[in-house]
Amino acid sequence: MADLQATEKIWMNGEFVDWADATVHVGVHGLHYGSGVFEGIRAYETAKGTAIFRLGDHIQRLHDSARLLRMTIPYSVEDLRKASLELVGVNKLPSCYVRPIAFYGYGSLGVPPRDNPVCTAIMCWPWGAYLGEEGMTRGVRVKISSWVRMPSNVVPHASKACGLYLNSMLAVQEAALGGYEEAILLTEKGYIADCSGENVFIVKDGVVYTPPLETGILHGITRNTVMELAVSLGYEVKVENLTRADLYLADEAFMTGTAAEVTPVREVDDYLIGDPGPVTLALQRAYLDIVQGRDDRWASWLEYVTPARAKA
């Protein structure tokens, strides 16, 4: 994973500020209690200029995430959409990762937020292959975590909430200590939920399977994209509860996420699944064609940054 690379500007509470100046006080509520929500979005270089993939859907999810925490973001979906497009342009990045975040700021401490203002910011920076270039081509080794996914009546998983990521952090740290690249978390009942930062898919006898949203997973936008893509390529897609055995015996397995895109899985708990298979490779290729603007059928998912870039 690449280190955070500073860019010129960060959008913070309605203004573009220098990267180094986008700071907060150690007393902010969000730091103490994880009371924030965030998004992860990618901007890609295309033949027609830089485009952000499914920006509107990501910003809508940010607003929905906040609503689940009873938090009101003081900027509309439209405001944040525009700010994201402008920010990528201002930073003159041909491709990058975009990270909007909104959290309870400085005001009072104590668990219930009171007069704390909601601080809203958008950063962007270059971010290469999430699980490494080799992971994209050869597939990654993953481990089933001993940490289970927090059930959805503990915290609402449809919310991409900051505090929830402690669960993911523990799982991926544990996997890394064991020499694996990523962790898969199970539900309390032992069904496959998702990875620390990706949704899971398997392929068996030509059918594509992914766990249902009830397993307490994030409603992945890449998951949704890949499901639509798979159908358009003529594959049958089934949303079903999956067990560890389903994963160990899968013909192919892969994970999806904005950061990880479509990353093949080559081993789970040292059970060999193998080199990336034909369905995984077809979906990976089709996904990269869409996000990089090479497939006009999905053009409405790309929002172009070009005017702001030309100005900057």
Ligand code: PPE
């Ligand atoms: N599950 C989890 C737990 C998750 O964090 C992500 C995204 C997904 C599934 C896939 O969602 P989507 O991006 O909408 O397809 N993880 C983000 C954060 C990664 C990070 O390390 O930070 C991402 O991929 O941007």
